[in-house]
Amino acid sequence: MAWVIWYLPRFIILLGAGNDNLNSKYQAAGAIDFLFLLGALIAAVAGVRSAGVTEGEGVLENPFDKLSLFLSRVTMLLVAVLVCVMFYEVVLRYVFEAPTLWANELSLWLAGFVFLFSGLYAMQQRSHIRIFLLYDVLPRWLQKICDSISTALIVIFAIAMVWGSFDEAYSKFLRWETFGTAFDPPIPATMKMLILVVIILVALQAVINLITDWNKGPQHHGIIDETEVEDMINTAQAQGNQGKSG
Numbered sequence: 001m002a003w004v005i006w007y008l009p010r011f012i013i014l015l016g017a018g019n020d021n022l023n024s025k026y027q028a029a030g031a032i033d034f035l036f037l038l039g040a041l042i043a044a045v046a047g048v049r050s051a052g053v054t055e056g057e058g059v060l061e062n063p064f065d066k067l068s069l070f071l072s073r074v075t076m077l078l079v080a081v082l083v084c085v086m087f088y089e090v091v092l093r094y095v096f097e098a099p100t101l102w103a104n105e106l107s108l109w110l111a112g113f114v115f116l117f118s119g120l121y122a123m124q125q126r127s128h129i130r131i132f133l134l135y136d137v138l139p140r141w142l143q144k145i146c147d148s149i150s151t152a153l154i155v156i157f158a159i160a161m162v163w164g165s166f167d168e169a170y171s172k173f174l175r176w177e178t179f180g181t182a183f184d185p186p187i188p189a190t191m192k193m194l195i196l197v198v199i200i201l202v203a204l205q206a207v208i209n210l211i212t213d214w215n216k217g218p219q220h221h222g223i224i225d226e227t228e229v230e231d232m233i234n235t236a237q238a239q240g241n242q243g244k245s246g
Helices: 002-006 008-014 020-025 031-050 063-094 103-124 140-175 187-213 226-245
Strands: none
Touching: 002 008, 002 031, 008 020, 008 031, 031 063, 063 103, 063 187, 103 187, 140 187
């Protein structure tokens, strides 16, 4: 996938949408590019099909949940990659006094992916911060109205963002606008468009959540999140057992 993203201009040129700047820097996509693209697609399909929840996560109730969870799993791996990049840079900078030219920009790039897709994961898990003080005392039909209003606001926001930002994001993408540094990654070209894509995915997930939860019974939430408390107890017990064994 990293190869496909880095050499995406080759596919833009192949489709005839490249400008003079792209045509002078890149060639059209070839066999090796399509091989990596095919590998990325196969890996994505396999990842979506095998996506499963872990302890403490909500159940997967539809195919879109599996897609969102797969993208979230990839994002979790990016956090580990981000830590490795930063550690590598710190060692080279302060131990060998030979800082890299790419670690800072790559960290920003990876952090952007993590930040965006974490919102999709939170929406799929229904874990955004909510205040249930009034919601819990409402009858189910009125809860449905509240859920519909909040979902409608999310969809309206997504439509407004795409409507107002698509031309600029699309222009940066076709120009393959870069960061303007020595490493010069295409952060503006990729992140501007990715923001719109993730906003659409979050809105779709919100609509799917509304449909999935429509026929469920009344929802009530305690003052204390019992699941969170149980997780904290289990973690403390595990750490205590580890300390005793050590």
